[in-house]
Amino acid sequence: MEFISQFIRLASRRGNGFGPILQRNRSSIVQKDSTMDTTIHSAGIAEIHMVPMSVIQRPIPSVLDEKKVQSLMETIKGESSEDEVPPIDLLWITGDEGGDYYFSFGGCHRFEAYKRLQRPEIKAKLVKSTLGDLYHYMGSSAPKYLA
Template identity: 50%
Template structure:
């Protein structure tokens, strides 16, 4: 089986979580045709689950807060956002602040 995601290819459990809880700190470069195609598929309840869940990096803060970030899946993320999705299917990948620093560099917050 081909590797689908460097983060979650070994994670089988899929969760539903509030879309509003996910941070996406970078502006994506999009192929509008691909976004529209995904919107069409995601709007069809019989086809929506054929779209892979988003990989969401999950950091637990020093005081127990939960922080969620999505860096990949920009076309899926954008399609879901435009459709006004309240809940989305995700694979949660628990990471440390240090791992998240690989993505955010010096702008990595001090998670509480």
């Protein structure tokens, strides 16, 4: 039961601003309707951001289905079909000294497809989170402090 209440708490949290890395990209925010694929984390979040791939941390190694990655790459390459690929969810944590950190635990096939295509940015929904939330994903491997 505790696990479910933690998910609900995390899913209901929303950020009210933009991290410094995204302030430069404010014009890249796109509003999407609620019929787009969502997860429990981002169900209430409509804003989609173009986030630089270089700022995203993926602390858990991905287990990939090569056919799925190749299929996504073909979809992403098509100008009209790229919109069919849903955004990934990012846990957005503001550090104790104001730094912004972006962690991804899902969307491994989409992330890998964008990476192989050498795309500088990926569509993402930002889920405002805390270091405590990160601990639920990573356990004792989670950092104790983020600057």
